[in-house]
Amino acid sequence: MSKEENTVKTVEEEVTPLATKPRKKRKFSILFLLNGEFLQKDYFLKNLPFFLFVAVILAIYIANAYYAENKIREITQTENEIKELHAEFISLQAELTEKCKEYQVSKMLIPTGMLISDSVPPRVINVSIADYNKIY
Numbered sequence: 001m002s003k004e005e006n007t008v009k010t011v012e013e014e015v016t017p018l019a020t021k022p023r024k025k026r027k028f029s030i031l032f033l034l035n036g037e038f039l040q041k042d043y044f045l046k047n048l049p050f051f052l053f054v055a056v057i058l059a060i061y062i063a064n065a066y067y068a069e070n071k072i073r074e075i076t077q078t079e080n081e082i083k084e085l086h087a088e089f090i091s092l093q094a095e096l097t098e099k100c101k102e103y104q105v106s107k108m109l110i111p112t113g114m115l116i117s118d119s120v121p122p123r124v125i126n127v128s129i130a131d132y133n134k135i136y
Helices: 002-019 030-034 042-046 048-099 102-109 129-135
Strands: none
């Protein structure tokens, strides 16, 4: 039994020195941030230009994101306006095509008296080549 006790004691002796070591104090805490002590440390002061550089880059990144979002909104709005104008163009073109037909024009001008409808169809005039050469 002494052998077992010796092994148990050695295991206990090995474990207890590790457990009894005091823990190190935490150097970084919320209170350390809130009271502003970190601003006075050499590490912060030595790396202050780098922190300022990172802050400027971060501000540029945020500004770029806002700029891109605004441009996307403008592009979407312009695309919608183009679609609406294209639809209006197609409908107006269809109306114009319909109103420019000869039948529609004569129908609109007869009541004004500017155009008199002729019920006699036009005749075809045949000209021989010899007569054509005389004329021209």
